[in-house]
Amino acid sequence: MALIGKLVVCGVGLIGGSFALALRDRKEVGHVVGIGRSRESLGRAKALGVIDEIALDWASALDGADFVLLAMPVGQTDAVMEAMAPHLQAPTIVTDAGSTKHVVMASIYHHLDAQLSRIIPAHPIAGTEKSGVEAASTALFRGKRTVVTPLPENDPAAVEMVRKAWQACGALVVDMPPQDHDRVFAAVSHLPHLLAFGLVHELAGRANAELLFSYAASGFRDFTRIAASHPEMWRDICLANRQALVGELDQYLGELALIRSLLLSGNGQRLEQLFEEARQARTKWGEAQAPLIPSS
Amino acid sequence: MALIGKLVVCGVGLIGGSFALALRDRKEVGHVVGIGRSRESLGRAKALGVIDEIALDWASALDGADFVLLAMPVGQTDAVMEAMAPHLQAPTIVTDAGSTKHVVMASIYHHLDAQLSRIIPAHPIAGTEKSGVEAASTALFRGKRTVVTPLPENDPAAVEMVRKAWQACGALVVDMPPQDHDRVFAAVSHLPHLLAFGLVHELAGRANAELLFSYAASGFRDFTRIAASHPEMWRDICLANRQALVGELDQYLGELALIRSLLLSGNGQRLEQLFEEARQARTKWGEAQAPLIPSS
Numbered sequence: 383m384a385l386i387g388k389l390v391v392c393g394v395g396l397i398g399g400s401f402a403l404a405l406r407d408r409k410e411v412g413h414v415v416g417i418g419r420s421r422e423s424l425g426r427a428k429a430l431g432v433i434d435e436i437a438l439d440w441a442s443a444l445d446g447a448d449f450v451l452l453a454m455p456v457g458q459t460d461a462v463m464e465a466m467a468p469h470l471q472a473p474t475i476v477t478d479a480g481s482t483k484h485v486v487m488a489s490i491y492h493h494l495d496a497q498l499s500r501i502i503p504a505h506p507i508a509g510t511e512k513s514g515v516e517a518a519s520t521a522l523f524r525g526k527r528t529v530v531t532p533l534p535e536n537d538p539a540a541v542e543m544v545r546k547a548w549q550a551c552g553a554l555v556v557d558m559p560p561q562d563h564d565r566v567f568a569a570v571s572h573l574p575h576l577l578a579f580g581l582v583h584e585l586a587g588r589a590n591a592e593l594l595f596s597y598a599a600s601g602f603r604d605f606t607r608i609a610a611s612h613p614e615m616w617r618d619i620c621l622a623n624r625q626a627l628v629g630e631l632d633q634y635l636g637e638l639a640l641i642r643s644l645l646l647s648g649n650g651q652r653l654e655q656l657f658e659e660a661r662q663a664r665t666k667w668g669e670a671q672a673p674l675i676p677s678s
Numbered sequence: 679m680a681l682i683g684k685l686v687v688c689g690v691g692l693i694g695g696s697f698a699l700a701l702r703d704r705k706e707v708g709h710v711v712g713i714g715r716s717r718e719s720l721g722r723a724k725a726l727g728v729i730d731e732i733a734l735d736w737a738s739a740l741d742g743a744d745f746v747l748l749a750m751p752v753g754q755t756d757a758v759m760e761a762m763a764p765h766l767q768a769p770t771i772v773t774d775a776g777s778t779k780h781v782v783m784a785s786i787y788h789h790l791d792a793q794l795s796r797i798i799p800a801h802p803i804a805g806t807e808k809s810g811v812e813a814a815s816t817a818l819f820r821g822k823r824t825v826v827t828p829l830p831e832n833d834p835a836a837v838e839m840v841r842k843a844w845q846a847c848g849a850l851v852v853d854m855p856p857q858d859h860d861r862v863f864a865a866v867s868h869l870p871h872l873l874a875f876g877l878v879h880e881l882a883g884r885a886n887a888e889l890l891f892s893y894a895a896s897g898f899r900d901f902t903r904i905a906a907s908h909p910e911m912w913r914d915i916c917l918a919n920r921q922a923l924v925g926e927l928d929q930y931l932g933e934l935a936l937i938r939s940l941l942l943s944g945n946g947q948r949l950e951q952l953f954e955e956a957r958q959a960r961t962k963w964g965e966a967q968a969p970l971i972p973s974s
Contacts, residue, residue, distance in 0.1 A: 507895075569881060570894040574901040576937060577873060579956040584933040585865060586959035595963045598866040599803070603967065604903040605870040609960040611897075613953035617946050624941040631938055635931075637880040641872060642927055645920040650913050657909035660875040663882035664905040667891045671899065 385410040385543075385550055386449045390437070392417050392462055393454030394427040397479045397506060399518025401451050402432050404551035407520040417443045418454060427515045444469040449477075449547065456480035456622050463493040470494065476501045477544045481567065482622040483531045483560035490533070498535035502544045503560055505529045506553060524552030531560040561626075568626035573634060575616055576627065578609040681706040681839075681846055682745045686733070688713050688758055689750030690723040693775045693802060695814025697747055698728050700847035703816040713739045714750060723811045740765040745773075745843065752776035752918050759789040766790065772797040773840045777863065778918040779827045779856035786829070794831035798840045799856060801825045802849060820848030827856040857922075864922035869930060871912055872923065874905040 386405065391398040394416040405411035416424045416433035417440065424436045437443035444450070444466065454462060459480060470476070476494070480486045486503045494501055506528040528548040532541045545555045558566070585594050620627055644653050682701065687694040690712040701707035712720045712729035713736065720732045733739035740746070740762065750758060755776060766772070772790070776782045782799045790797055802824040824844040828837045841851045854862070881890050916923055940949050 507893075566890055566893050569890050570898050574877065574898055577877070577934075578901055579953050580933045580937050581870065581873070581930060582956040582960045583952050584930060586955060591959070594862055594865055595959070597803075597862050598963065601904045601907075602866050602870055603964070604900050605874055606960050607900040608897045609956045610964065611953075611957065613950050613957055616953050617950040620941060620949055621944055621946050624944065628938060628941050631934065631941075634877060634880060635934065637876045638873075638927065638931065641876050642924060645916060645924050645927075648917055648920065650917050653916055654909050654913040656879050657875050657907070657912050659882060660878040660905045661907065661909055663887070663891070664878045664902050667894065668899070668906065 384412050385546055387412045388415065388447050388449075389413070390415045390417060390443045390447045390450045391433065392450065392452045393458075394418060394424060394433055394515050394518075395453065396513050396515070396517045396522070397508065398451060398453030399427060399430075399432045399515040400508070400520070400522035401453065401479075401506075401547075401551060403518055403520045404523060405547070408550050410547075410550045415443050415447070419458075423515060430515060430518075432515055432518060440466050441469045444471060444474065447471065447474045449475050449543070452476065452478035452480075455618065456482060456485060457618055459486050460489040460492070463489045467493045467496075470497055472497065472500075474500065475540050475543050477504045477547075479504065479506050480622075481505055481619060482626075483563045484625065485622045487533065487560055498533060499537040500540045501533070502536050502541050503531045503533070504544060504548065505531065505563065506548065506551075521552070523548065526553055528553040528555050529558050529563055530555055531558055531563045533560070564623055564626040565629065568623055568630040569633075572619055572623055572627050573630045575608050575611060576620060576631070577634075578606050579611075579616070582606050582609040680708050681842055683708045684711065684743050684745075685709070686711045686713060686739050686743045686746045687729065688746065688748045689754075690714060690720060690729055690811050690814075691749065692809050692811070692813050692818070693804065694747060694749030695723060695726075695728045695811040696804070696816070696818035697749065697775075697802075697843075697847060699814055699816045700819060701843070704846050706843075706846040711739050711743070715754075719811060726811060726814075728811055728814060736762050737765045740767060740770060743767065743770045745771050745839070748772065748774035748776075751914065752778055752781060753914055755782050756785040756788070759785045763789045763792075766793055768793065768796075770796065771836050771839050773800045773843075775800065775802050776918075777801055777915060778922075779859045780921065781918045783829065783856055794829060795833040796836045797829070798832050798837050799827045799829070800840060800844065801827065801859065802844065802847075817848070819844065822849055824849040824851050825854050825859055826851055827854055827859045829856070860919055860922040861925065864919050864926040865929075868915055868919055868923050869926045871904050871907055872916060872927070873930075874902050875907075875912070878902050878905040 389411045391402055402414045414433045415435045415437045416427050417437040418424055427433045428436055452462060478486055483503050490501050506523055508522050508526050530545055548555050585591055685707045687698055698710045710729045711731045711733045712723050713733040714720055723729045724732055748758060774782055779799050786797050802819055804818050804822050826841055844851050881887055884890060
């Protein structure tokens with residue numbers, strides 16, 4: 383018997399589409415309904431066999447729904463939850479795929495607080511350079527991690543159902559408190575992008591920018607590779623996660639203040655120790671990584 | 679007729695050894711004398727045919743010398759110049775290979791101010807992961823840039839001689855004022871290394887460091903690759919160039935303060951514009967780079 387009878391996917395793009403395809407492939411879903419803002423892209427999803435039916439409204443989508451995946455851009459979360467609220471039935475399990483959890487939590491508590499037991503935020507970590515349902519595949523989540531960030535009010539059986547659904551897609555499921563999640567990704571993903579954007583932007587604005595860039599070499603290349611990332615996507619991530627991001631930035635500013643004082647006082651010994659500790663940590667991490675890294 | 683009759687190389691390692699080999703290869707040097715702290719490594723240089731003779735002291739080394747390349751670690755510059763001073767003859771041209779120029783300038787003005795016309799600081803930009811005379815080659819400088827940073831007091835004919843010597847090694851020679859040089863390299867090489875060391879060090883010191891690193895992905899990998907660099911070498915570079923480096927760090931801190939305020943005020947439009955400007959600059963630079971990049 384399939385894990386999910388009627389699945390509703392809001393936002394049938396790369397993530398939502400791949401979720402549907404993976405479950406279909408494993409025969410773990412019966413009927414897939416798509417809902418979203420673009421009738422045109424939902425039409426393409428249906429033509430590709432990713433979904434069985436396009437819902438015209440939330441009332442019909444949620445009628446008899448077993449499981450809902452919210453995979454639209456995280457900035458639409460609040461509007462979507464407000465629209466769902468009058469029609470969400472008690473047994474239905476809801477999860478999402480947003481890369482920031484506190485924004486999603488705020489909307490859940492605001493609009494769906496009557497059903498907190500069965501609304502479980504999650505974050506599948508999967509490649510994001512491509513987008514759109516044409517890029518969706520059954521294999522997107524295989525071997526990749528999905529972080530499930532349960533609310534205190536969640537029913538354990540409902541959380542387990544969400545885990546099983548992601549595992550059926552081939553994902554490795556891990557649990558984490560939602561606020562920890564946001565700080566972790568702010569620290570190791572969002573902040574580095576911000577720092578790289580900042581350095582390139584600052585140098586590019588100088589009168590002698592061309593001279594400066596002409597002397598930049600391989601270290602600069604690696605450090606700033608992520609400064610070529612998609613501006614709108616990173617605007618959205620930074621806005622959604624700005625609370626955690628400012629916290630992480632402030633920690634880093636503390637480190638830079640330490641480094642600045644070591645430079646001014648010419649403390650070579652402490653600088654060397656700091657560089658050595660970094661080198662050891664980075665080398666150890668690099669050796670552990672080889673096969674595992676998806677796009678950040 | 680060879681460009682240089684008697685060449686003295688102080689510090690016959692990767693840089694000094696390659697300079698000698700390149701000039702020999704082009705038959706632009708007659709007799710090569712090596713001098714330095716390690717009799718053992720000078721012995722290896724002689725056995726490899728990189729130098730013809732090991733000098734036991736500066737008096738014999740500088741007797742009748744046409745050209746001197748100072749290629750020992752930049753931290754030894756002051757001691758070396760002090761030792762050379764009593765023996766340096768008027769016609770002899772002196773240049774160096776240090777990656778920071780103001781430290782070298784200070785020592786020149788301190789110890790060799792009687793011969794300012796013929797002492798020309800320079801910086802060959804060449805690969806530095808390898809070291810030692812065994813790694814020296816005739817081709818190290820081919821197609822790579824050497825920055826010549828003349829002092830105001832330098833005799834133009836002497837400067838031209840230094841240019842010709844580096845050109846004979848295959849280097850592309852460019853001129854730059856010494857203080858500009860230090861700021862340029864602080865901005866595009868030294869600061870990124872410092873920033874990467876700082877991020878990795880700060881995260882590695884946290885109680886949940888293992889968890890954080892376990893969620894780091896490809897963006898983090900690229901951004902922090904240079905945090906695996908050689909701690910002692912970067913200690914020396916940061917100490918030698920700390921004046922310029924603090925100046926560059928302060929500029930960058932200004933950029934981070936701007937970004938921080940944009941995050942706090944949720945100014946998505948300005949953030950996106952900043953990211954887009956960075957992306958354009960980085961992409962344009964990346965496209966221009968392909969064949970040219972030595973290690974930074």
